[in-house]
Amino acid sequence: MTTFQDGAESVTPAGYVEPQLLIDGDWIGADARHAEPIVNPATGRAIGRVPHATAQDLDRALAAAEREFPKWRKVNPRERGRILKRAADLLHERGDAIAQLATLEMGKPLFESKIEVHVACEELEWFAEEARRSWGRIPPGRFGDTRFSVIKQPVGPAAGFSAWNFPIGNATRKLGTALAAGCPMIYKPGEEAPASALAVARCLVDAGVPAGVIAVVFGVPDTISRHLIASPIIRKISFTGSIPVGKHLIKLAADTVKRTTMELGGHAPVLVFDDAPQEAVLDQSVQRKYRNAGQVCVSPTRFYIQDASYDAFCAGFAARAKALTVGDGMDPATVMGPMVHARRRDGIEALVQDAVAKGAKLLAGGERIGNDGFFYAPTVLADVPGDARIMTEEPFGPVAVLNRFSGLDDGIAKANSLPFGLAAYAFTQSLSNIHRLSDEIEAGMFAINSFNISMPETPFGGIKESGLGSEVGTEGLDAYLVSRTISVT
CATH class of the missing domain: 3.40.605.10 (Aldehyde Dehydrogenase; Chain A, domain 1)
Incomplete structure (x- = not known):
């Protein structure tokens, strides 16, 4: 020592x-x-x-x-x-x-x-x-x-x-x-x-x-x-x-x-349409959301789910988040590690508390884990109001924000509502949706029906303030x- x-x-x-x-x-x-x-x-x-x-x-x-x-x-x-x-x-x-x-x-x-x-x-x-x-x-x-x-x-x-x-x-x-x-x-x-x-x-x-x-x-x-x-x-x-x-x-x-x-930075939106395979999308979403404890610039963060699928998607997301094993990254059983330092953990905690105080529903997490290290539980917030800080500030941590959208126009408007444009994602089987989304989503990188956003041969970068x-x-x-x-x- x-x-x-x-x-x-x-x-x-x-x-x-x-x-x-x-x-x-x-x-x-x-x-x-x-x-x-x-x-x-x-x-x-x-x-x-x-x-x-x-x-x-x-x-x-x-x-x-x-x-x-x-x-x-x-x-x-x-x-x-x-x-x-x-x-x-x-x-x-x-x-x-x-x-x-x-x-x-x-x-x-x-x-x-x-x-x-x-x-x-x-x-x-x-x-x-x-x-x-x-x-x-x-x-x-x-x-x-x-x-x-x-x-x-x-x-x-x-x-x-x-x-x-x-x-x-x-x-x-x-x-x-x-x-x-x-x-x-x-x-x-x-x-x-x-x-x-x-x-x-x-x-x-x-x-x-x-x-x-x-x-x-x-x-x-x-x-x-x-x-x-x-x-x-x-x-x-x-x-x-x-x-x-x-x-x-x-x-x-x-x-x-x-x-x-x-x-x-970014604050990546994810549009999940009713016609998407919900269980498969949930599996992918939870894995990518909590990768590197959410400390990823292209991490999916603002999830917008079409009305008919919303309640089931929220329940499925929360159940999967609660099942994740959090611990020391050197432990083979660990799926999600700690935040990089105390101020990142404290920042996430403040964003979650602000959202809940303003009416968001806490479906999973929302608390520190243990007395050693900088662990914060995988967290899911639903029905988050627009005036919550987490809706406009990139959390850069293990928090998923879930809200509804009605139709294609509403989804595009919500996805493009921030001055950021690094990554964005959408899940739909509709070819007409895909065409419009490809043209109108404002992001330097846009993945449809997966979270595969880049490879060495493709440019990695954002638009707007990203x-x-x-x-x-x-x-x-x-x-x-x-x-x-x-x-x-």
Whole structure:
């Protein structure tokens, strides 16, 4: 057991590697730097500490990215692809150990962490292949002998910022996309799950990414982001996180007109029509709602059920939620783990209490579980009034909100009623419904008759206040490339 300067006690689990900074090829520990405890959300006890980067550390990372950019951009895309493919192989080989890191730090069940590793490997492999296809075009000429061409080139050093909820997947997307395009990246993951993200960086370094091409730093988010975004060296910003923070970063980036990709929050609606297979929809809905304790940006949250099916759907949802096994993610029996930290649990509790006070029916959950860790029961609210905070604020937790809708027009209006538009879902067997929903639902990603919202080949991103641009897919790679027009006469 270790006692930190702030009095927090730490018990480091077997196999847990205390996080370090990665700067210009050097792995730098917490000695002589401010550090904060890393807490296992299943126990509430610290398991290590994460060092904060100093201003000098950030300047060193920036200088390394500037130095290495001219070299990395000239590495043949095939060779960049080979390095990324080797990194994917290493991630696969180390997958079980890396998955355990994510479960210890984030709390999600181990089987979910293993799925996250698998998806991360697939995305790295896809970018390894797509890196070879970042070519331009030669349009037909119209001015005599003048020949026009459009070329695509790496935008330059990038800064990546992401939340803690998918520490393996977020790291893979940020670093893998930038590297595939030919851009160095300074990456700041969430401090809640640092070792998981660093394990991805270690795979990339061991696969052959040169020193200085990637850096991983930690610290006070606003301090780190202001320092990096203000630098003229950084030419591209990529952020995954909340809408308020995203808006703040967009304002900072505007001062120097930096390119941005913003994958921000949502409040995903689900329309369940009377003609949908109700039992199958219930099984899928409960599994996806409580995945990662609801701490997922595309998590289904606002369920609208057509009138004739409403009462039975509510009863079925509540029964399934009550049957879920909640516990430590390292326990094979666990289906849902804890919230990532106490303030997330407290925030969910406040939203649920507000909804009930305003007339919502509490069908399941609505309470903390146990005295250790940050557990909150899978919760179901029905007949939630429109003035309840949870109807307009993304809960980002294990709460499902159930309400009625009458017909197609009513359903579309309710689904589109918020200024968010990341993900949306609908279940119906009617082809006419599908056509209208496809045209009129306002979301960057819309799944019909399943919750399968994305794959490496498709863009991941939102519209309205849910973001700018996309990650993954060819669109994700294009975000790190500038298009230039060349004419020769």
